[in-house]
Amino acid sequence: MIRVLVADDQRLIREGIASLLSIQPGLTVVGVATNGREAVEQALALRPDVVLMDVRMPELDGVAAAAALRRDAPDCRVLMLTTFDDEEYVIEAVRAGASGYLLKDLPAADLAQAIRLAHAGVHQFDPSATGRLVSALGRRPAPEPSEVDPALTAREVEVLRLIAAGATNREIARKLAVSEGTVKNHVSSILTRLGLRDRTQAAIYAHDHRLL
Numbered sequence: 465m466i467r468v469l470v471a472d473d474q475r476l477i478r479e480g481i482a483s484l485l486s487i488q489p490g491l492t493v494v495g496v497a498t499n500g501r502e503a504v505e506q507a508l509a510l511r512p513d514v515v516l517m518d519v520r521m522p523e524l525d526g527v528a529a530a531a532a533l534r535r536d537a538p539d540c541r542v543l544m545l546t547t548f549d550d551e552e553y554v555i556e557a558v559r560a561g562a563s564g565y566l567l568k569d570l571p572a573a574d575l576a577q578a579i580r581l582a583h584a585g586v587h588q589f590d591p592s593a594t595g596r597l598v599s600a601l602g603r604r605p606a607p608e609p610s611e612v613d614p615a616l617t618a619r620e621v622e623v624l625r626l627i628a629a630g631a632t633n634r635e636i637a638r639k640l641a642v643s644e645g646t647v648k649n650h651v652s653s654i655l656t657r658l659g660l661r662d663r664t665q666a667a668i669y670a671h672d673h674r675l676l
Contacts, residue, residue, distance in 0.1 A: 465492045466583045469512040471503035471529070472496075472545075473521045477568070481516065481545075481575075488576035500524030504532045507540055514579050517562075519546040519553050527556045534561035541582040545575070554589070558664050564588035587662045612673050615657045621675065623650040627663050628670030 468491055472478040482493045494510045497503035501524040507515055515533065517526040530542040541563040557565050563582040566575070567590045578588050612621060626636045633647045660666050
C-alpha cells in the first residue's frame with residue numbers, strides 16, 4: 465500500500481480528497497494537514513510515501529514545505545495539487561523538489577494513478593503547467609553566470625546542455641555518437657552529482673548557469 469498524506473487548508477477539499485483516495489486500490493491515507501508547517505510535521509511523524517500538497521497555505525506555503533521535506537525526508541515524494549497554474553509557482557515547485565504539479569480538476573482515478581507514478585519515481589506535470597514552465601524559461605533573462613559544479617565532467621556538461629534544449633536520450637546519443645545506455649549513465653550521474661531529482665530540474669540548473 466502506498467501511504468499518502470493530504471495537505472490543504474480548505475477542509476472540504478482536504479476531506480474530500482482524502483475520502484476519494486481511501487477507496488482507490490493500492491492507496492491508504494495516513495493523515496491530513498491544514499497548512500504547510502503541519503504537513504512537514506505530519507510527514508516526519510507518519511512517514512508517508514507521497515504528500516499531496518496545496519500551493520497556497522497559511523503558516524508555510526506548499527513550496528516551502530516541499531523544500532523542507534526534500535531536505536528532511538528525501539524519500540518522500542511531493543505532488544503539488546492546486547488550482548493555480550501560475551508559472552512562478554510551477555518553477556518554484558520544481559526548484560523545491562516536487563515530483564509533479566497537478567491541477568485539482570483531474571478525476572479521482574487520474575489522481576490516484578499520479579500518486580502511484582510519483583511513488584515509482586515518475587514526475588508528472590499538468591499540460592498547462594508544463595507549457596508555463598517552458599514559456600517562462602524561454603522568456604526569463606539568465607541570471608549572472610555562476611560556476612558549474614566542478615564535479616561534472618566535460619561530457620556531462622555537454623549532456624546537460626542537450627537535456628536543457630529538450631533532447632531525448634536517443635537524440636543525445638545520436639548527437640554525441642554514443643549509446644543510449646551511456647547517455648542514461650551520464651544523466652543519472654548528473655542528477656546525483658547536482659542533487660537533482662529529474663530532467664526538469666536539470667534544465668533549470670542549466671538555465672541558471674547559462675549553459676543554453
